[in-house]
Amino acid sequence: MVNRKLAKVSTFRYKILATVFIVLAGGLVLLPKHEKHEGIKPELLLANLISTERYISTDILADKIINNDPSFILIDVRNEESYSNFTIGDALNIPLEKFLDEVSINYLDQNQYDIIFISNDNFYAEQAWMLGSRLGFKNLHVLEGGINKWFNTIINPKKPTETMPEEQFVLYSNRKAASMFFGVAYPEQFKPAKKDKAIVKTKQPAPPKKVIKVKKKKKAPAEGGC
Amino acid sequence: MGPLLPNGIIPTEWDSLIAILIGLVFGFILESSGFSSSRKLAGVFYGYDFAVLKVFFTAALVALIGMYYMDYLGYMDLAQLYVHPTYLWGAIIGGIIMGVGFVSAGFCPGTSLCALAIGKIDAFAYVGGALIGIFIFSELFTLFQPLYDGTFLGNVTLMDTFDINPYWFVFIFTLIAILIFVISDLIRKRTKKQVYN
Numbered sequence: 001m002v003n004r005k006l007a008k009v010s011t012f013r014y015k016i017l018a019t020v021f022i023v024l025a026g027g028l029v030l031l032p033k034h035e036k037h038e039g040i041k042p043e044l045l046l047a048n049l050i051s052t053e054r055y056i057s058t059d060i061l062a063d064k065i066i067n068n069d070p071s072f073i074l075i076d077v078r079n080e081e082s083y084s085n086f087t088i089g090d091a092l093n094i095p096l097e098k099f100l101d102e103v104s105i106n107y108l109d110q111n112q113y114d115i116i117f118i119s120n121d122n123f124y125a126e127q128a129w130m131l132g133s134r135l136g137f138k139n140l141h142v143l144e145g146g147i148n149k150w151f152n153t154i155i156n157p158k159k160p161t162e163t164m165p166e167e168q169f170v171l172y173s174n175r176k177a178a179s180m181f182f183g184v185a186y187p188e189q190f191k192p193a194k195k196d197k198a199i200v201k202t203k204q205p206a207p208p209k210k211v212i213k214v215k216k217k218k219k220a221p222a223e224g225g226c
Numbered sequence: 227m228g229p230l231l232p233n234g235i236i237p238t239e240w241d242s243l244i245a246i247l248i249g250l251v252f253g254f255i256l257e258s259s260g261f262s263s264s265r266k267l268a269g270v271f272y273g274y275d276f277a278v279l280k281v282f283f284t285a286a287l288v289a290l291i292g293m294y295y296m297d298y299l300g301y302m303d304l305a306q307l308y309v310h311p312t313y314l315w316g317a318i319i320g321g322i323i324m325g326v327g328f329v330s331a332g333f334c335p336g337t338s339l340c341a342l343a344i345g346k347i348d349a350f351a352y353v354g355g356a357l358i359g360i361f362i363f364s365e366l367f368t369l370f371q372p373l374y375d376g377t378f379l380g381n382v383t384l385m386d387t388f389d390i391n392p393y394w395f396v397f398i399f400t401l402i403a404i405l406i407f408v409i410s411d412l413i414r415k416r417t418k419k420q421v422y423n
Contacts, residue, residue, distance in 0.1 A: 018404045024291050028393040030297060130273035 029131040040136050048133055055144040058153045059171070062178040064110055065089045073107065077128045086148055088118055089144075096124055099131055108132055114139045121146040154178050228302035253340050262341035264332025265422040266347055271329050273417040276410040283403045290396055314377040331355070 009016075048054070064072060064089070074091035076083050083093040094104045103187045108115060115132075117125035117140065132140045143150070152158070157175035160168040180186070230236045236244070259281065260266050269275025296302040328334055331352045333341060338356070340351035363370060385392045 014407070018407070019333045021287055021291070021400050022406065024295070027399040028291065028294050028298070033392075 004073050040134065045133060049130070054129060054141050054143045057144050058150045059175070059178075061088070061116065061143055061150075062154045062175075062182075064132060066181050072116055074116050074118060075107070075122045075128070077117050077119050082120070086147070088147065091118060094128075096128060096131075099128060108140075109135070111138050114141055114145055116141045118143045119146050120148075121148050155182060155184060227300075228296065229306055232306050248412065252336075253343065254335055256340045257344060261337045262344055262346065262349070263422065265420070267337060268329065269420070272420075273413045274408075274420045276414055279410060280407060281394065283406065285374035287400060287403055289301070290399065292295065294393065294396055303353075309381040309383055311381050312379040314379055316373050316376065 016062055017106070049066075061074075063069075074087075076087045076090055076091040076093045077096050077099070078093075079095050080093060083095075087093070092107065094107065099108075115137075117128045119125040119128075122142060123146065125146060129140050129142050145153075154175055157172055157179060160172050180189075227233070227235065231238060231241065231244075256262065259277070261278065261281075266275050267278055270278050293302065293304060293307075297304040330349070331338075332405070333349060333352045335356065338349050338352045342353050367374070379387075384390075385395055
């Protein structure tokens with residue numbers, strides 16, 4: 001009985017399959033549509049936002065500039081006035097209000113260079129990063145602490161106190177060397193020349209004292225006789 | 227969630243292994259469905275066997291409807307799928323050459339390798355001819371290059387070119403497919419039955 005029924009159904013199998021296809025395809029047309037999210041997914045944006053990988057420290061940036069690293073573009077997102085007063089290296093100026101201009105997008109939407117956003121602190125650079133990431137631009141970074149930190153660490157590094165660990169001294173000497181590269185002059189840069197002269201001067205008038213050994217007369221043993 | 231590879235759910239290192247596994251299964255199913263017989267494949271053109279047409283059309287339909295449902299339900303992002311670039315005239319002329327080869331030899335490139343694996347002599351001749359063709363094409367590539375790189379339309383789909391709603395496209399495509407199945411059945415009933423292995 002069952003087999004007969006099955007056989008009966010199976011004669012219609014192609015019709016059944018065709019109906020299934022039409023119903024499924026028709027379902028796609030009739031289902032209510034929802035607005036699709038454009039750009040990168042919110043989950044991915046959130047993951048990128050939480051991650052600190054986008055930050056580049058001032059030390060790394062200084063190292064890149066000094067070594068003429070060709071793989072990155074610095075983009076200053078402050079207004080033109082602040083940019084003309086001071087900027088780091090040969091940064092390009094794309095103020096936030098011009099971020100979506102066609103010329104700016106040509107610089108930002110590419111896959112060749114690392115882009116490092118800079119502003120006075122993280123604030124505007126982060127906004128630029130957020131906008132760019134939302135639009136799906138790649139290789140975007142933010143200079144951690146911005147130009148303020150650049151001043152405090154690279155241009156005017158703080159001298160470590162004596163009780164600090166050795167790494168701090170190494171870091172300080174690196175930062176000091178970097179600051180010299182960026183044109184900071186230190187008083188001790190000139191000292192060695194002075195010191196030499198001073199030594200020579202002091203040496204000439206006062207030659208080492210000659211020590212003239214004066215032989216002391218030995219006391220004559222007390223003579224006596226018995 | 228999907229596609230699995232671009233979203234890193236399956237690491238990209240598995241690419242080749244997955245390709246080999248899918249290839250093995252595909253080849254096995256082709257062979258076990260009788261698609262390594264050039265008579266069965268050529269039947270589409272002579273009207274005595276439409277299995278090839280039905281199988282590939284059904285596969286396309288299942289994949290198309292399935293992917294649009296997965297996209298709708300949020301399991302897969304269709305925008306992330308790879309769309310093969312279109313070089314219009316290259317595709318048209320290549321298609322004609324492929325069609326002529328298919329009618330005259332009774333194989334398409336995939337099924338020819340399948341038939342080669344089970345030792346069919348005509349498949350050996352077909353694959354040998356294909357290799358000679360590849361050699362000639364490579365040697366004379368500079369001659370064919372304008373056609374090969376010309377009329378580039380980008381990574382477009384029919385929906386982009388004709389600017390139609392994809393869901394309506396799927397529906398109309400389904401209706402056309404079923405209509406073709408019905409017509410092909412009518413043709414098969416009218417032609418003389420062939421017996422072959």
